[in-house]
Amino acid sequence: MTNAKHYYQFGNPLKIKFRNHNCFLCNHPLTIIKHKKVVDSKSEEARYYDFTIGESSFTGKCEFIHKIFYCSKCNKEIEPVTQLSFEDHYEFLKKMLKKLKHYQVIQEWIDVNGNSFEKIPNFDDVSCYRFSIIYKNKKTLLFENEVKRKKIWERPLYISYNKRNIKKIIKQFKNQVN
Numbered sequence: 001m002t003n004a005k006h007y008y009q010f011g012n013p014l015k016i017k018f019r020n021h022n023c024f025l026c027n028h029p030l031t032i033i034k035h036k037k038v039v040d041s042k043s044e045e046a047r048y049y050d051f052t053i054g055e056s057s058f059t060g061k062c063e064f065i066h067k068i069f070y071c072s073k074c075n076k077e078i079e080p081v082t083q084l085s086f087e088d089h090y091e092f093l094k095k096m097l098k099k100l101k102h103y104q105v106i107q108e109w110i111d112v113n114g115n116s117f118e119k120i121p122n123f124d125d126v127s128c129y130r131f132s133i134i135y136k137n138k139k140t141l142l143f144e145n146e147v148k149r150k151k152i153w154e155r156p157l158y159i160s161y162n163k164r165n166i167k168k169i170i171k172q173f174k175n176q177v178n
Contacts, residue, residue, distance in 0.1 A: 004053060004058060004060075004062045004063070005062070005063045005064075005065060006049075006050065006051075006053075006062050006063070006064050006065070007065050007066065008050070008064065008065075008066050008153060009066055009067070009080075010066065010079070010080060010081055010150075010152075010153045010156070011079075011080030011081050011083075011084050012084060015084055015087075016032070016067070016080055016084070019087065021069055021083060021087070023069075023071035023073065023074060023076065023078070024078075024083065024086045024087075024120075025071065025074050025076060025119060025120055025123070026071060026073050026074045026119070028071050028072065028073035028074065030069040030070060030071055030078070030083070031069070031070050031072065032067050032068070032069060032070070033067065033068060033069075033070045033077075034065060034066075034067055034068075035065070035066055035067065035068040035077065036063055036064070036065050037063070037064050037154070038061050038062070038063050038064075039061065039062055039064060040060070040061050041058070041059045041060055041061070041062065042059065048151070048152055048153060048154060048155050049062070049064055049153070049154075064154075066153075067080070068080060069083050076123070078123075079154065079156035079157070080156075081150055081156040081157075081158050082123070082156050082157045082158055085157075085158035085159045086129075086159055089129070089145070089159045089161055092163065092166070093105075093131060093166070093170075096166065096167065096170045097133070097170065099174075100133075100135065100174065102135070103133045103134060103135040104133065104134040104135075105131070105132075105133055106118075106131075106132040106133065106134065106139070107129070107130070107131060108129075108130040108131075108132070109126050109128075109129060109130075109147075110126070110127055110128045110129075110130060110144070111125045111126055111127060112125050112126075112127045113125075116130070123157060124157070126147045126157070127146070127147055128144050128145060128146050128147055129144070129145045129146075129147055129159050130143075130144045130145075131143055131144075131145075140173060142166075142169055142170065142173060143161075143165070143166060143169055145159050145160055145161040146159075146160045147159055147160070148160045
């Protein structure tokens with residue numbers, strides 16, 4: 001039995017509500033479902049949860065409830081932070097490369113053992129995201145971004161990147177091919 005229920009939201013609610021979301025694992029449309037998890041305040045994972053109600057905190061078990069994405073094809077539950085970081089990253093790259101014609105994008109996921117995958121067998125084992133393009137029959141690695149965990153709320157994974165660095169890399173690449 002739980003002492004309390006705690007509802008929370010992590011991720012941009014407007015992006016969650018108004019974007020079309022496809023699974024980055026299999027490209028199938030995602031649905032939004034309610035996710036529930038009971039956490040004991042004395043457990044190791046409790047450090048990632050907020051056990052306060054108003055100005056006081058409590059001990060014991062608490063049920064944490066929030067919405068997540070669900071892919072019915074690959075049966076995966078995806079945290080909003082994870083899905084939105086991939087979508088934001090991919091959209092940003094498409095905008096940066098929009099003037100370049102006739103190129104092919106290659107996305108690779110690198111696991112903790114250094115193995116490369118086009119499709120991720122298990123997202124929890126991913127350590128980085130690699131983005132390359134083929135242009136004029138030449139493959140060019142543009143960058144590799146680390147996949148990290150947020151330090152709060154169930155520690156969701158996200159793609160870490162710096163937009164300025166990516167802009168600089170793409171600008172250099174465009175100068176090379178022009």
